[in-house]
Amino acid sequence: MAMDRPNIPLNALRTFEVAARQGSFTSAAIELCVTQAAVSHQILRLEDQLGVKLFHRTPKGLILTSEAEALSPVLTSSFDQIGGVLDRFLDGRYVETINVGVVTTFAAGWLMRRLTEFKKLHPGISIRLFTNNNRVDMAREGLDLAIRFGQGRWPGLTALPLMQTPLTPLCAPAQASQLETPEKLAQQFLFRSYRTDEWPIWFKEAAIHPPKLDGPVFDSSIAMAELAANGLGVALLPYGMFETQLAEGRLARPFHLEVTTGRYWITRLASKPESSATRAFEAWLTETAN
Template identity: 70%
Template sequence: MDRPNLPLNGLRAFEVAARQGSFTRAAIELRVTQAAVSQQISRLEDLLGVTLFTRTSNGLVLTDEGAALHPVLTRNFDEIGDVLDRFLDGRYRETLHLGVVTTFAAGWLVERLPAFVAGHPGISLRLFTNNNRVDIAKEGLHMAIRFGDGDWPGLIAVPLFEAPLSPLCAPELAARLRDPADLAGQTLFRSYRADEWAMWFAAADAACPDLQGPVFDSSVAMAELAAAGLGVALLPALMFRRQLSEGRLARPFAAEIATGRYWLTRPRNKPPSPAMRAVESWLVEESGRA
């Protein structure tokens, strides 16, 4: 098809709907109505003479024709967007969207960003925090820092560093904890990884009590509640050095467990841009010092 005849609006609507798996979510991203998205895709299907989606109760499913078209559009729209981002402030700069688990951002990364900015004036690094559940493609990210074992399908994972977990609490409470068994009478805050406390008690050679404490998806929230004296949180002490040095938190026991590490991840099927390579090199170098 000749370039002047390319149905750009329909192609854009199709790419977003295929990526989001929903006309409703596509409409939100494109800032139009759901009906407008549906109409654009219907016109595209009429023009091409094929069906691009099968509508099911679970959402949109790409047909063979849609599956052939989608990755080509995604790759090219991403490349166009990347180049346009570099001109947003009137000069050529490369913008990089980095997803970061909140604990890592607050406890390690943000304080180091001024050094990165000073050393890389041609890169605009934008952070988007999450609770360790992130989809790079759907959220418009280039890379993401997350915690785990490094095994994420479709992603290249570069190891940064471990951050072992240990109990942290208010200093007043820590002074009353003489033995790991003393934790049995305390509120133990839990994360969505249900086996962490059991692993820690095993490492401390103590029996794990019946766990009844609230479950959180944010280590930062657990740390704030622990600092207020409302319970004990199992946290990566490395990420809360500031609170420990300021006396807001205390570490009553030396025992710790390693349940994973922080990783820098990026899509396997997309070549890294110069900014992505620069961020990776800088993070690996800085994490070596950690």
């Protein structure tokens, strides 16, 4: 059963909300594109209908009464929600926006060139991407979904598996031609990611004792790939994310040996209900990436 709603004109409530937020009838009139007299009239009308005083007028401006302080934040929140929904109507069509955090490597190496396909399938869904280095706080950053790399175990999150991305050494073609055996790789300048176990795992698979790793530590695979392409060292990278650079000859893969230390996942807060838009994006992503 619907609650009884007081017969208060919406225009009067809107005028009060703006005046309370602005702290001035003059400023409220400017925002509402009406005269100051019109604002004053609406406030007097609302006070009469509610039977309470909403403002104390002082030389320093308006002061909200206790009744106004109780009403103002409720109206502001309500008008913000209404505005947020109305903003989603674009060209006569309702558009739902979802905020997606994504590891920069995955965004640049795989997702961006495929988003056009999703938009064609779902014109009513707008994807707003926020790149990160795999460290993300979904609740604090207001994200609906986050694509990240790892083992799939994050407290408070649900995780759907996407693609595995094996790691292998990548470097400039001229440098790759000099690496006939994995043993020679140990003599090269090796870029490291903040996941410190990756190079040791690869050398163990190559049956080689890992060299001392004292090169710079990066939180961006893209940065390491760029440095490697310029001949400044060798990076252990998910080669599937750098297919373009490999095809163009900017990077080369000297060895077939690869190791898998994790995969990409699409995650969301377990406590946050899914929307039709997030379900559609999850379904498209898992189908396309697997």
